[in-house]
Amino acid sequence: xxxxxxxxxxxxxxxxxxxxxxxxxxxxxxxxxxxxxxxxxxxxxxxxxxxxxxxxxxxxxxxxxxxxxxxxxxxxxxxxxxxxxxxxxxxxxxxxxxxxxxxxxxxxxxx
Numbered sequence: 001x002x003x004x005x006x007x008x009x010x011x012x013x014x015x016x017x018x019x020x021x022x023x024x025x026x027x028x029x030x031x032x033x034x035x036x037x038x039x040x041x042x043x044x045x046x047x048x049x050x051x052x053x054x055x056x057x058x059x060x061x062x063x064x065x066x067x068x069x070x071x072x073x074x075x076x077x078x079x080x081x082x083x084x085x086x087x088x089x090x091x092x093x094x095x096x097x098x099x100x101x102x103x104x105x106x107x108x109x110x111x
Contacts, residue, residue, distance in 0.1 A: 005034050005082050006031040006035060008031070013028060016079070019079060020077065022076065023077045023081045024079070026081040026082070026083060030081070030083060031082075037052050049108060052101065053101075056102045057098070059097070060099060063087055066081060067086035070084040
């Protein structure tokens with residue numbers, strides 16, 4: 001997910017940013033969050049686990065806010081973001097991924 005989001009974001013910002021700056025900026029934010037979560041999970045340790053948990057919460061909040069916004073006010077997004085329609089363009093993985101990550105990170109703390 002990180003590689004796909006980063007690649008898509010870089011391409012959109014480099015070639016089409018003026019068409020939908022809000023959508024492409026949000027896609028870039030999602031890409032950075034995915035990459036940071038991946039880094040913290042690879043790094044390991046309690047501080048990294050807590051940072052990943054916070055980022056998963058922020059990611060879930062972003063998906064819910066932007067997903068709702070795109071449903072209520074679709075004209076605000078002339079092009080889709082990773083979070084549009086709750087991640088419909090990515091088979092809803094953007095909404096499932098942070099929920100799964102939070103559950104896994106909480107379980108890992110107990111283990």
